[in-house]
Amino acid sequence: SQELEQSPQSLIVQEGKNLTINCTSSKTLYGLYWYKQKYGEGLIFLMMLQKGGEEKSHEKITAKLDEKKQQSSLHITASQPSHAGIYLCGADMGSGGYQKVTFGTGTKLQVIP
Amino acid sequence: DTGVSQNPRHKITKRGQNVTFRCDPISEHNRLYWYRQTLGQGPEFLTYFQNEAQLEKSRLLSDRFSAERPKGSFSTLEIQRTEQGDSAMYLCASSFGGSSGNTIYFGEGSWLTVV
Numbered sequence: 001s002q003e004l005e006q007s008p009q010s011l012i013v014q015e016g017k018n019l020t021i022n023c024t025s026s027k028t029l030y031g032l033y034w035y036k037q038k039y040g041e042g043l044i045f046l047m048m049l050q051k052g053g054e055e056k057s058h059e060k061i062t063a064k065l066d067e068k069k070q071q072s073s074l075h076i077t078a079s080q081p082s083h084a085g086i087y088l089c090g091a092d093m094g095s096g097g098y099q100k101v102t103f104g105t106g107t108k109l110q111v112i113p
Numbered sequence: 114d115t116g117v118s119q120n121p122r123h124k125i126t127k128r129g130q131n132v133t134f135r136c137d138p139i140s141e142h143n144r145l146y147w148y149r150q151t152l153g154q155g156p157e158f159l160t161y162f163q164n165e166a167q168l169e170k171s172r173l174l175s176d177r178f179s180a181e182r183p184k185g186s187f188s189t190l191e192i193q194r195t196e197q198g199d200s201a202m203y204l205c206a207s208s209f210g211g212s213s214g215n216t217i218y219f220g221e222g223s224w225l226t227v228v
Contacts, residue, residue, distance in 0.1 A: 101146075103155030
């Protein structure tokens with residue numbers, strides 16, 4: 001979606017290294033979702049952010065939403081091969097009166113042992 | 114809570130045939146979504162149900178596509194007269210409505226290959 005841009009498109013990191021994935025919207029977001037997807041499988045929910053400046057962590061993954069609620073980052077600390085996959089950000093831009101989520105094109109992450 | 118269940122997981126069909134996918138959402142979830150995903154792309158919204166009512170349909174959902182959610186429980190997505198361009202993964206998701214801050218859970222997806 002052109003309304004939601006994700007970068008980088010792909011990333012190869014050595015095991016143990018930190019990495020950051022970014023998600024930028026042209027509109028103010030009502031909610032920002034991060035999912036992980038293995039090739040050919042469904043989406044696994046990681047985190048949801050709603051408030052400006054909000055930050056959430058789960059294990060070695062931290063997600064932040066900026067104060068303007070237009071940019072989010074996903075940071076992985078000390079990456080492991082199990083972190084490999086496609087990371088998708090999805091945005092609720094407030095249209096429709098329900099959680100209509102628009103997704104970015106994803107970031108493909110490879111972690112080299 | 115067994116998660117969102119989709120079947121079949123894989124379907125290969127000849128062009129022109131009809132196919133139907135089924136989605137069983139998480140129980141108590143009144144919101145149900147269908148998305149389509151092609152290789153290298155993020156999921157694209159197709160349609161949304163609140164209980165049994167289909168409240169929004171994307172322009173991606175041509176007349177050959179129909180979705181239902183009888184009784185507000187499971188949902189079906191039917192594609193009539195399939196075309197090669199319909200080849201994709203069809204994802205179902207559900208959430209509990211009432212506020213905007215509820216987690217949306219996705220199923221494993223149903224792969225469609227039209228030959």
